[in-house]
Amino acid sequence: MTNLLWLIPLLPFAGAALNAALGPRAPKALTTAVGVGAPGLSLVVALGALWQYVTAIHPGAVEQTIYAWTAGETAIDVAFLLDPLSAVMLFVVTFVGFWIHLYSVGYMSHEEGYQRYFVYLNLFMGAMLLLVLGDNLLVMFVGWEGVGLCSYLLIGFYYDQKVPPEAGRKAFIVNRIGDFAFLVGMFALFSEFGTLSYRELFAQMAANPAQLGADYALGLSLASFVALCFFVGATGKSAQIPLYVWLPDAMAGPTPVSALIHAATMVTAGVYMVVRMNVVYEAAPGVALLVAGVGAATALLAATIGVAQNDIKKVLAYSTVSQLGYMFLAAGLGAYSAAVFHLGTHAFFKALLFLGSGSVIHAMGGEQDMRKMGGLKKWMPVTAWTFVIGGLAIAGIPGFAGFFSKDEILAAAANEGHWILWAVGLATAGLTAFYMFRAIYMTFFGDFRGSEEQKHHLHESPAVMTVPLMVLAAGAVFAGYAGVSKVLAFGRDVNWIHHFLEPVVGGHGEAAAHGEAVHGTETAAHGAAEAVHHLSVGAEWALIAVAVVTAIAGILVARAFYGSGRGVEDGEDVLAGKLGGVHNVLSHKYWVDEVYAAVVIRPLAALSRGFFKWVDGFVIDGLLHTSATIAELTGDLGRFTTTGNARNYVLYFFIGIVILFFGVIL
Amino acid sequence: MVPVSWYLLLAALLFAIGTAGALTRRNGITIFLSIELMLNSVNLTLVAYSRLLDDHTGQLVVFFVLAVAAAEAAVGLALFIALYRHRRTIDLNRINLMRW
Numbered sequence: 001m002t003n004l005l006w007l008i009p010l011l012p013f014a015g016a017a018l019n020a021a022l023g024p025r026a027p028k029a030l031t032t033a034v035g036v037g038a039p040g041l042s043l044v045v046a047l048g049a050l051w052q053y054v055t056a057i058h059p060g061a062v063e064q065t066i067y068a069w070t071a072g073e074t075a076i077d078v079a080f081l082l083d084p085l086s087a088v089m090l091f092v093v094t095f096v097g098f099w100i101h102l103y104s105v106g107y108m109s110h111e112e113g114y115q116r117y118f119v120y121l122n123l124f125m126g127a128m129l130l131l132v133l134g135d136n137l138l139v140m141f142v143g144w145e146g147v148g149l150c151s152y153l154l155i156g157f158y159y160d161q162k163v164p165p166e167a168g169r170k171a172f173i174v175n176r177i178g179d180f181a182f183l184v185g186m187f188a189l190f191s192e193f194g195t196l197s198y199r200e201l202f203a204q205m206a207a208n209p210a211q212l213g214a215d216y217a218l219g220l221s222l223a224s225f226v227a228l229c230f231f232v233g234a235t236g237k238s239a240q241i242p243l244y245v246w247l248p249d250a251m252a253g254p255t256p257v258s259a260l261i262h263a264a265t266m267v268t269a270g271v272y273m274v275v276r277m278n279v280v281y282e283a284a285p286g287v288a289l290l291v292a293g294v295g296a297a298t299a300l301l302a303a304t305i306g307v308a309q310n311d312i313k314k315v316l317a318y319s320t321v322s323q324l325g326y327m328f329l330a331a332g333l334g335a336y337s338a339a340v341f342h343l344g345t346h347a348f349f350k351a352l353l354f355l356g357s358g359s360v361i362h363a364m365g366g367e368q369d370m371r372k373m374g375g376l377k378k379w380m381p382v383t384a385w386t387f388v389i390g391g392l393a394i395a396g397i398p399g400f401a402g403f404f405s406k407d408e409i410l411a412a413a414a415n416e417g418h419w420i421l422w423a424v425g426l427a428t429a430g431l432t433a434f435y436m437f438r439a440i441y442m443t444f445f446g447d448f449r450g451s452e453e454q455k456h457h458l459h460e461s462p463a464v465m466t467v468p469l470m471v472l473a474a475g476a477v478f479a480g481y482a483g484v485s486k487v488l489a490f491g492r493d494v495n496w497i498h499h500f501l502e503p504v505v506g507g508h509g510e511a512a513a514h515g516e517a518v519h520g521t522e523t524a525a526h527g528a529a530e531a532v533h534h535l536s537v538g539a540e541w542a543l544i545a546v547a548v549v550t551a552i553a554g555i556l557v558a559r560a561f562y563g564s565g566r567g568v569e570d571g572e573d574v575l576a577g578k579l580g581g582v583h584n585v586l587s588h589k590y591w592v593d594e595v596y597a598a599v600v601i602r603p604l605a606a607l608s609r610g611f612f613k614w615v616d617g618f619v620i621d622g623l624l625h626t627s628a629t630i631a632e633l634t635g636d637l638g639r640f641t642t643t644g645n646a647r648n649y650v651l652y653f654f655i656g657i658v659i660l661f662f663g664v665i666l
Numbered sequence: 667m668v669p670v671s672w673y674l675l676l677a678a679l680l681f682a683i684g685t686a687g688a689l690t691r692r693n694g695i696t697i698f699l700s701i702e703l704m705l706n707s708v709n710l711t712l713v714a715y716s717r718l719l720d721d722h723t724g725q726l727v728v729f730f731v732l733a734v735a736a737a738e739a740a741v742g743l744a745l746f747i748a749l750y751r752h753r754r755t756i757d758l759n760r761i762n763l764m765r766w
Contacts, residue, residue, distance in 0.1 A: 644765025646758050647697070651689055 002049045002062045005080045008090070009133060011042040012125035019122065024115045035118030036101045039094070039125050046094040050087055054500075061503075063135055063199075074194050079135035081198065085504040088340055088497070089132035089272055092347045095475075096264045097125050099468035103355050104256040106465035107362055117157065117254065124150035128265050132272060136197040137186050140273070144182065144237065147266045148175050154261060155253040164252035171246040178236015178243055182273075185229025192222060202279050212283040223283035230277055231291050238270025239321045240298045240328060245593055247321055251313040255358030258313060263320045263354050264347035271327040271343050275336045278505050282334065292332025292413075296424040299325030301590070303431035307438070308586035310573060311368045312357045315439045319394065320350055322428060326409055329421060335412035336505035337498045341483040342409060344497075345401035348475035349393035353436075355469055356387035359461040360443060364454055370442040371568050372454075377444040379458040382466045384444040386473040391440050393476040395433035396551045401480035407544055408485055414543055415535055422543075426550055433554025438562050438575075446565015487540040673714035680707035694746050694756035698739070705735050 015038025019031055053062065061083035069076045082090070101121060108117050127146025134140040148171075156168030190196055192211065193204050205212055216222040234240065239247035250262045261267070274281060274291065281288045299322045306318035323346050330339035361368055363380055377384035393400035396407070406429060413422035448455055460466065483497040493499075535543075561567050567574050576583045588594075641652070680703055687700030709728045716724030746756050753761060 642765065644762030646761070647689060647692075654685060654689065 002052050002082060003064070004045050005049060005062060005064045005082055005133065006066055008042050008046050008049070008094070009080075009126050009129035011038045011045070012122040012129065014038060016119045016122035016126065019115055019119045022115070024113070026115060028114060031115045031118055032105055035115075035122060036098075036105060038122055039098045039101045042125065042129070043094040043098040046090050049082065050091055053082055053087055061199075065135075069138070074190075076136060076138050076196055078139060079197070080133045080139075081135035082133065083504055084501045085272070085275060085340065086132050088344060088501070090129070092268075092344050093125070093128050093132060093265050096347050096351050096472070097128070097260060099471050100256050100260040100264070100351060100355065101125075103259075103358070103465050103468040104254075106462050107256050107358050108254065111254070113157065117154075120150055120153045120157070121257070121260070124154070124261060124266070128269075131269055135199075136195075137189070137201075138196050140276075141182065141186065144269060145179065147261070147269065148172065148179070148237070151175075151250070151261050151266055154257040155250045157253050157257070167246075167249040167252040171250050174243050174246040175236045178233045178270075181229045181231075181236075182233030185226045185233065188216065188222065188226050188229065192216075198276065205279050205283070209283070212280070221284065223280050224287050227277070227280045227284040227287040228290075230273055230280070231287060231294075234270030234274055234328070235294070236270075237273075238267050238324050238328070240270070240325065241294055241301065244298060244302065244321050245596060248314055248317040248589070251311070251317050255313065255354060255361055258317070259351045259354030259358065262317070263350040267320065267324060268327070268343045268347065271324065271331060271339055274328070274331045275340055275505060278331075278334075278336050281331070282506070288332050288334065290332070292329050292418070292421055295325045295328025295330075295332055296421045296428075297325070298322070299329060299428040300424050300431075301325075303428045303435065305586055305589050306435040307431060308573075308575070308579075308583050309435075310371050310587075312360065312370050312373075312439060312443060313354075313368055315370075315435055316350070316353055316357060319353075319432065319435065322432060323350065323394070326406065326425065326428070329425060330409040330412055333409075333412045333416050333418065333421070335409060337483075337501040338405065338408035338412050340501060340505075341497050342405035344482070345393070345405040345476070345479045348472055348479045349390045349400075349402055352386060352390040352469060352472035352476050353394065355465070355472065356383050356390060359383040359465055359469065360387075362461055362465070363458050364450065365457055367450065367454065370439060371571055371573065372450045373443045373448070374446045374450075374565050374568070375444070375448045376458065380460040382460060382469060386466075386469040387444065388440055389473045390476050391436040393480075394436055395555060396429055396547060397555075398548055399477070399480075401476050401478070403548075404480035404483055404485070404488070407488070407547060408483065410543060410547055411485065411487075411535075411540060414540075426547060429547055430550040430554040433551040434558045437555045437558035438567065441558060441562035441565075442567055445563065446567075449565075449568060449571070487537055487544070491537075670714050670718045673710060677707040677710040677714070680704070680710065692757050692759050694749070694758055695743075697758065698742055698746075702735060702739070705731060 015034050018038075019026075019034050022030060022034070049062075061081055063079060063081050065077045065079040067078055069078050101118075104117065104121065108114055111117070124147055127143045127150060129143070131140055131143025131147060134143055152168045152172040154168075155171050156165040158164045186196065189201060193201055195201060195204070212223040213221050216225045218225065220228065236243045247262060247267065251258055253262075281291070302318045302321035302325060306315050306322065309315045309318060323342070327339045327342050327346070330336070330342060357368075359380065360373065360376060360383060363376070363383075364373065367373070389400070393402040396403045406425075410422055410425050410429075413419075413425055448458075484494050486493060486495060489495075561575060573583075576587070579586075585591075641648075684700045684702075684704030684707060687703065688697050691697050691700060709731055712724040712728050712731075716722060716728075749761065750756050755761070
């Protein structure tokens with residue numbers, strides 16, 4: 001089925017088009033069938049293609065050119081590529097995407113704009129699949145912008161309220177900054193190599209490594225410049241410092257949207273891009289280190305903010321920012337397969353957590369404040385226990401998915417000797433465990449703190465919502481076993497995902513099927529596989545033990561504060577009193593939004609107002625008004641001749657004749 | 667034979683009188699008469715030249731002008747009657763609906 005690759009992105013697009021054509025008054029069952037059926041079919045085709053691809057004896061990358069976009073020598077095609085990296089992404093996007101679509105049927109059943117929602121969601125799936133399956137940077141960019149658009153549309157889904165449209169605008173504008181850098185990076189590559197196709201780019205880089213190292217602009221080498229541009233692009237889409245501020249606000253959208261777009265798929269596009277361009281990052285070690293540093297800093301910063309949030313979705317939003325930081329930490333350290341692995345496991349458990357929170361919000365009638373929840377496990381056991389599984393997975397408890405992927409990242413940091421990054425990662429892991437279980441205890445344990453009316457309404461969600469929860473919970477447990485590290489497997493080499501991704505992200509061995517694994521360059525030789533196992537097995541076990549102890553300690557601290565409904569007194573978080581000023585700083589998110597408003601937004605707004613008043617209002621409008629006034633004045637002069645008196649016209653006629661007469665004669 | 671210039675002078679005089687009447691009078695019918703005067707001054711010129719040049723085309727044209735003038739008189743008078751029924755006047759100073 002790999003020859004049906006083109007069908008995978010096309011199906012959701014077709015679903016969106018069909019639902020849009022059917023209109024909002026179409027029967028709900030039909031809208032549902034189209035809206036869920038299209039990604040469902042897409043999932044079936046994707047699974048078929050993946051099965052054929054993975055079971056092939058020598059899986060070479062599958063390429064499929066749909067049509068030539070540009071004519072001439074520098075051809076850019078609309079083409080799809082199925083290689084190990086896009087295969088992993090394809091699986092995550094279609095699988096998680098389908099279950100979230102199904103869940104949405106239940107979640108959105110009472111909402112206005114049911115059909116519009118599915119149009120947007122299908123459109124998003126199509127764009128996301130375009131992004132991951134694209135064979136060149138331009139197709140990726142089209143998908144990149146497409147998912148950005150759908151993100152904007154879905155954040156602002158409740159357009160009749162005040163906050164969501166503003167959040168949507170914020171997301172869109174912040175992303176523009178990143179997209180600009182992405183474009184610049186793309187232009188730089190195109191001007192140097194004359195192509196945007198991954199295969200040709202990497203082949204040229206491998207053939208001529210010196211070109212990457214040559215000075216390009218701003219005192220940076222070509223590799224560094226391009227790597228930096230792409231990373232700035234990634235900080236926008238994947239919510240890293242300094243452009244992370246849009247993601248927490250994006251929670252204004254419907255919860256399944258948060259799960260699909262702002263946790264599992266779209267926000268990981270930046271990680272995918274960095275991993276895809278790994279050849280460039282290998283040639284730019286300085287920028288790679290910056291990526292790791294920014295990732296680690298984002299992970300820690302977001303985790304600390306997450307501790308002080310009371311809105312259940314905000315906790316998860318900051319958690320997402322934090323986990324994305326982990327992925328960039330891994331990618332920056334050259335542990336690309338670990339980054340993609342964490343991306344995959346994170347997609348499962350974070351989608352699960354978001355859908356769980358959606359189930360809670362659904363039952364609470366729209367309430368998102370955890371201080372008004374509590375004891376919900378009594379009413380909604382499936383939601384509660386799947387949420388706990390998600391919590392255990394993200395906290396990194398052994399046996400669950402997050403443990404394996406997080407362990408790989410921490411091991412990569414330790415193996416590279418970046419102990420500071422390792423310590424930051426470890427601290428983040430502890431904080432993650434703490435804030436997740438704080439949320440779990442506040443939401444599901446203790447006594448109910450909401451109103452009687454809410455209590456009366458509490459119910460477990462319908463099967464259409466709980467089944468996706470259970471499926472994703474299974475994923476949150478078992479996805480981790482795709483990448484059990486050598487140490488954890490007691491020396492056996494069972495790290496499937498690592499070997500699977502090797503042809504794309506390099507590592508030891510021959511330049512694999514792709515010619516992508518650059519080996520000629522000095523700097524490119526540091527694939528993750530080679531770097532791993534500098535430490536002794538005993539030391540690795542010790543590090544794992546430290547990580548696990550930290551995670552468990554985080555959970556126990558959360559239990560000590562919040563267990564049995566202790567954490568909330570008089571509707572306030574007890575932590576606020578205990579931490580005092582620190583809590584104030586955290587709950588205000590370090591005033592980053594306020595600083596941005598003061599430093600960037602207000603000066604820009606003032607500048608815009610200045611332009612509006614002086615350039616637009618004075619110069620442009622002035623020119624227009626002047627020409628209008630001139631026309632009016634000449635008109636005023638002219639209309640004095642139009643007296644309406646026939647005898648005057650006769651006079652004009654006569655004068656005209658006389659002038660003509662003498663004109664001809666003289 | 668009377669020199670042709672006399673006819674031409676008379677025609678010019680009639681034309682000038684007609685023009686002055688058309689421009690200064692307020693009564694629609696008077697203006698109408700003035701225009702007839704102008705037309706006939708032209709007729710006179712045509713006939714005079716026709717005789718001088720011994721060419722009948724000029725006289726032919728005069729018949730056309732007379733026919734058109736008759737038709738014009740009929741239409742014009744009908745218009746003035748219709749106008750009078752509506753406005754109770756044919757004073758052109760007071761009929762200026764086309765004003766801005």
